[in-house]
Amino acid sequence: MQQLIAFFTKFGAGFLFVFLQIIAGVLYLNFNGSTEKMAFLSSANGVLANLQELVNKTTNYWNLGTVNDSLAKENARLKMQFPNAKYQSKMDTIFVQDSAFKQQYVFTAAKIVNNNLHHTNNYITLNRGSQHNIRPNSGVVSATSNGIVGIVKKVSNNYSVAMSIFHKETRISAKIKRNDYFGVLQWNGIGMTHLDLESLPKHASIQKGDSIVTSGYSNIFPEDIFVGTVDTFFSNKSSSFFTVKVRLAADVSNMQQVYIVTDLMQTEKKNLEEAAKYE
Amino acid sequence: MNSVYLIYFWRFLLLALLQVLVLMNMPLGQINIYIYPLAILFLPLEIPVMLLMLIGFCYGLCIDLCYNSAGLHASALVTLALVKNWLAFKLSPRADFDIGKTINKNLYGIVWFLKFALIMLAIHIVWVITLEEFGFGLAWLLRVILSFVLSAILWIIYQFIFNPK
Numbered sequence: 037m038q039q040l041i042a043f044f045t046k047f048g049a050g051f052l053f054v055f056l057q058i059i060a061g062v063l064y065l066n067f068n069g070s071t072e073k074m075a076f077l078s079s080a081n082g083v084l085a086n087l088q089e090l091v092n093k094t095t096n097y098w099n100l101g102t103v104n105d106s107l108a109k110e111n112a113r114l115k116m117q118f119p120n121a122k123y124q125s126k127m128d129t130i131f132v133q134d135s136a137f138k139q140q141y142v143f144t145a146a147k148i149v150n151n152n153l154h155h156t157n158n159y160i161t162l163n164r165g166s167q168h169n170i171r172p173n174s175g176v177v178s179a180t181s182n183g184i185v186g187i188v189k190k191v192s193n194n195y196s197v198a199m200s201i202f203h204k205e206t207r208i209s210a211k212i213k214r215n216d217y218f219g220v221l222q223w224n225g226i227g228m229t230h231l232d233l234e235s236l237p238k239h240a241s242i243q244k245g246d247s248i249v250t251s252g253y254s255n256i257f258p259e260d261i262f263v264g265t266v267d268t269f270f271s272n273k274s275s276s277f278f279t280v281k282v283r284l285a286a287d288v289s290n291m292q293q294v295y296i297v298t299d300l301m302q303t304e305k306k307n308l309e310e311a312a313k314y315e
Numbered sequence: 316m317n318s319v320y321l322i323y324f325w326r327f328l329l330l331a332l333l334q335v336l337v338l339m340n341m342p343l344g345q346i347n348i349y350i351y352p353l354a355i356l357f358l359p360l361e362i363p364v365m366l367l368m369l370i371g372f373c374y375g376l377c378i379d380l381c382y383n384s385a386g387l388h389a390s391a392l393v394t395l396a397l398v399k400n401w402l403a404f405k406l407s408p409r410a411d412f413d414i415g416k417t418i419n420k421n422l423y424g425i426v427w428f429l430k431f432a433l434i435m436l437a438i439h440i441v442w443v444i445t446l447e448e449f450g451f452g453l454a455w456l457l458r459v460i461l462s463f464v465l466s467a468i469l470w471i472i473y474q475f476i477f478n479p480k
Contacts, residue, residue, distance in 0.1 A: 049364045049397065056372045056393045063379075063386030064446065102342060 141258045143295045144168055145179060149195070153289055156225050158200040160186050160288075162296065165194040170296055175250075175257040179293035182262035183286020184208065184250065188296060196296070200288065202228060209254045210263055210282075213247040215240065221248075221263065221282065228289055230267060233280035240278065242269050248282045255302045323358060327374060330354045335381035345454070346461045350469055351378055351388075352439050355395055356432065359417050364400055371396035384447075391442040398438060406431055419478040428474065436466055 150161035164170050176185040176198045186198035187206060199206050202223050210233055211218035217240035219233045233248060246266040252259030262285055269280040334351040341348060355371050362370075375389030382388065403418060406427065419428060440462050448455045 049368070052365050052368055053393060053397050056368055057390055060372070060375075060386035060390035060393065063376075064384070064390065065386075067385035 140299060140301050142169070142298045142300060144170060144298065146170075146176075146196075146294050146296050148292055148294060151200075151288070151291070153200070153202060153228060156204050158202045159189075160198045160200050162188070162196050162198060162294065163194065164296055165196050166191045167193050169298065170196045171298055171302075173256055173302060174299070175261075175297040176294050177257065177261055177297055178286040178288075178291055179295050180291070181286050183284060183288075184257060184261060184263055185286065185288055185291065185294050187256055201231060201284075202288065207254075208257065208263075209251040210248050211251040212236075212240065212242065212266075213249045213260070218251045218253065219277075219280070228284075228287075230281045230283055231264070233266075233282050234277065236269075236278040236280055238271055238276050238278060242266060242278065242280060244268070248280075255299045255305050257297060258299075323354075326357060327354045331374070331377060334378060339381065343465075345458050346465065347440075347443070347458075348462065348465045348469055349436075349439060349443070350466070350473065352392065352395055352435065353470060353473060355392055355399065356435055357417050357419065360400060360403060364397060367396040367399065368393050387443060387446055390446065391439050394442055395435060395439055399435065402434060403431060419474065421478055429471070432470055432474075433467055436470060437463060440466065 144164055146162040146164040148160055149163045150159075152158045152160070160176065162170075162176065170188060170191050172188055172191055174188040174196075176188060177183065178185055184201060186200045186203070187208070188196045188198045190197045201208070201221070204223060204225060206222060208221040209218060210221045217236055219236035221231045221233050224232050236242070244266055248263045248266065250257040250259060250261040250263060264282040264284040267281040267283040269278050271278045330351045330353055334349070338348045338350060351374070354374065355367070358367065358370070371392035372389045375387075375392035376385070378388040379385050407423065408427075418431065422428065440459055444455060444458050444462065445451070448458070
């Protein structure tokens with residue numbers, strides 16, 4: 037017996053060590069990994085659960101940065117799901133098939149994605165580009181109402197930028213629908229409701245309310261697209277031309293849907309005209 | 316005597332709370348900072364090793380409850396308890412300790428304490444991380460080194476806060 041006690045006092049620590057390690061090992065192997073077993077000895081128990089909740093409440097700030105980042109990412113991902121974040125690659129091109137006529141103008145539905153009206157030279161960005169066969173010098177007309185919007189100047193793969201009709205350099209050939217006298221539409225830089233029809237010969241008969249339509253001479257717009265109506269007209273004594281104030285039919289400032297009008301024969305006509313000039 | 320044990324109790328509680336309320340929730344991924352083994356280290360040297368192992372086992376289980384790692388820290392603390400007195404005597408310049416003395420940096424100086432504490436810390440961290448990883452590898456090595464460095468810094472800071480003399 038004395039020997040046994042002596043044995044234990046000598047090696048007891050070792051035995052206890054092995055014993056406790058075995059218990060710990062059994063616990064470790066049994067209560068880790070499988071969730072249903074963990075319930076016995078884990079933070080899922082009442083007091084510890086409350087403690088853990090307190091822990092989470094008090095130490096949430098450790099993770100605030102990460103949480104913020106992940107929320108921002110999630111937000112961006114969700115925002116990308118909105119229809120307005122998506123680029124409409126589906127083409128809404130309207131072709132008029134007629135065996136008697138060859139197609140000259142192609143209408144491509146487009147959306148205004150940027151529209152500036154606060155400068156003297158204003159531009160409009162549209163969500164159609166060269167991959168939709170949009171070319172510079174295409175006309176832009178309103179899709180929902182009658183009216184012209186601008187002229188495409190630059191084209192990238194997905195987008196095109198058009199000179200607005202409210203651009204000091206924009207010149208659009210237009211005529212009076214009733215008698216075909218034609219002039220040049222331009223913007224005088226003031227207001228968004230009127231354009232000036234210049235270079236209209238003085239002998240032309242004009243009345244207030246006359247319809248002004250595009251002439252088709254420049255091959256940017258097809259003929260007979262409605263622009264607006266005559267509001268007032270006047271001329272200087274020295275001048276042989278009228279200046280006609282044209283009240284615009286379309287309001288560009290709140291426009292969203294437009295058609296881009298591409299003239300398939302524009303180059304041919306231009307080349308011919310250039311050639312004729314130097315004959 | 317009573318008040319001494321009360322101090323040990325409060326130290327156990329403080330270190331355990333510090334561990335599970337703050338350090339456990341540090342966003343350090345797989346790297347762990349351990350402060351709670353200090354409570355075992357600072358127990359008086361006259362406590363017999365078997366009692367020390369039982370204390371360590373129970374204390375470790377409490378930590379395990381919060382870590383959801385039943386047995387892991389208990390096992391590590393039992394090991395620490397076994398090694399503690401032996402290592403302290405091995406490193407000490409004298410053959411015996413005064414009754415009631417506890418290990419801190421003022422006992423034999425900061426160098427002695429650091430030698431002792433860092434060996435204990437290394438044992439603890441290698442034990443815990445080896446059990447967690449169940450093998451050795453690059454991840455194991457990185458975890459051991461980083462955990463060791465961060466914990467060591469904390470242990471030294473703790474020493475200078477609570478044993479300032």
